[in-house]
Amino acid sequence: MKAVKLLLTFALASTLFTACYVETNIIEEEPTVSIHQLLSTYELWYVDINSTSGYGTTPFLQKAFTISFKNGVMYANNNLVGIGSSGNGYGIAVANYDAYDMILDVTHDIDGFETFDVYQIDNNTIELYNPNNDTSYFLDGYQRSNFDYDFVFYDNIHYFLQEYEAWEKTYTSEFGAINEFDNENYLQFLAGGNDETFRSSQDETGISTNNLVWDYTGVYGVGNVTGNTMLKTLTLDYNYFNNEYFELSVINDAKIELYHPTSETVYRFEGRGYIQYLKNSNAKKASVKRNDMRKHRKNKIDNPRENTRVN
Numbered sequence: 001m002k003a004v005k006l007l008l009t010f011a012l013a014s015t016l017f018t019a020c021y022v023e024t025n026i027i028e029e030e031p032t033v034s035i036h037q038l039l040s041t042y043e044l045w046y047v048d049i050n051s052t053s054g055y056g057t058t059p060f061l062q063k064a065f066t067i068s069f070k071n072g073v074m075y076a077n078n079n080l081v082g083i084g085s086s087g088n089g090y091g092i093a094v095a096n097y098d099a100y101d102m103i104l105d106v107t108h109d110i111d112g113f114e115t116f117d118v119y120q121i122d123n124n125t126i127e128l129y130n131p132n133n134d135t136s137y138f139l140d141g142y143q144r145s146n147f148d149y150d151f152v153f154y155d156n157i158h159y160f161l162q163e164y165e166a167w168e169k170t171y172t173s174e175f176g177a178i179n180e181f182d183n184e185n186y187l188q189f190l191a192g193g194n195d196e197t198f199r200s201s202q203d204e205t206g207i208s209t210n211n212l213v214w215d216y217t218g219v220y221g222v223g224n225v226t227g228n229t230m231l232k233t234l235t236l237d238y239n240y241f242n243n244e245y246f247e248l249s250v251i252n253d254a255k256i257e258l259y260h261p262t263s264e265t266v267y268r269f270e271g272r273g274y275i276q277y278l279k280n281s282n283a284k285k286a287s288v289k290r291n292d293m294r295k296h297r298k299n300k301i302d303n304p305r306e307n308t309r310v311n
Helices: 002-028 035-039 149-155 157-161 285-289
Strands: 044-047 066-070 073-077 092-100 103-108 112-122 125-130 135-142 164-172 186-189 197-201 216-225 228-237 243-252 255-260 265-274
Touching (some): 035 092, 035 103, 149 157, 149 228, 157 216, 157 243
Antiparallel strands (some): 044 135, 073 092, 092 103, 103 112, 112 125, 125 135, 164 186, 164 265, 197 216, 216 228, 228 243, 243 255, 255 265
C-alpha cells in the first residue's frame, strides 16, 4: 500500500511539475510589437546624429533633424526656418516607405531607395542599420507636445543662418558710434565644409541676391551666452579691421538683430532667398547645390522643455 502511495505521489508531482513548466513557457512568450506599431509609437523621431555608428552616410538622415512615419509617407524637419510649425510640426513629406519583418524600405524623393534593419534599443530609441553602407543611425522618440523645437533651433542656429541665400541689412540704429561695419549691407553664411565661412557685400540694398558682388570672404563663429539660451554671439573675422563681435538675437524666422557692443550700434538683417533643404523636383538648383551633409551637432536633446511652437 505504501508503495502504491509513493508511486501515485511521484506521478502527481511529475504531472504538476510538467504543467508548471509548460505554463511558465507560455507566460514568457510575450506578444511582439510589429514594426508599424513601433514606428508609430512616437510622432517625431529625433535623429541623434552624434551617436551615428559607421563611416557611411545616408543623405536624407544626415540632413534631417526629425523624421516621422505616417501611413506610408515619411516626413522630415530638415530646416530650422519654420520648425515646429511646418507641417503642423512634422515638417514636409520627403519619401514613401514600406515596413515589414523589422525591415524599413524608404524611397526618397531625391536620394532614391535605401533599406534598413530596424532594432528597438529601449522604450524610446530605435536603430536604423543600413547594410549597404554598414552604418547605424539612432533615433529618439518624442511626441510633438513634449518635443523642444526651441532647443533644436537655438542649439543649431548656425544652420539657420545658412538657410537664406543672403541676409540684407534693413535697419541701423541712430545711436552708436560710426564704425567699419556700417558699410556692410549683406551677409551670407555658407553651408558645407566646416560651416565656418561667411561672405559680406557693400552693395546698395534692394539688389537681387543673384547680382550681389561679395567683397569679402572670411570665417565666422557662433557662441553661447551663459544663462540665456536664446541669445548667441556672432564673431566675423575681418582681417583688415580685425574681428567684429556681436550679440545675435532672432526676431523671427526671417529676421535677426545684431548688437555691436564696441560701437553700441544695433543692426537688423532680413533673410533673402529662402533655401528649403531638398525636397521636390521643383527645388531651386542653388538650394540643391548648397544642400551639403550636416555631420555634427553640438548636443542631443536630453531634457526637452514643453513645446512652445506647436499649437
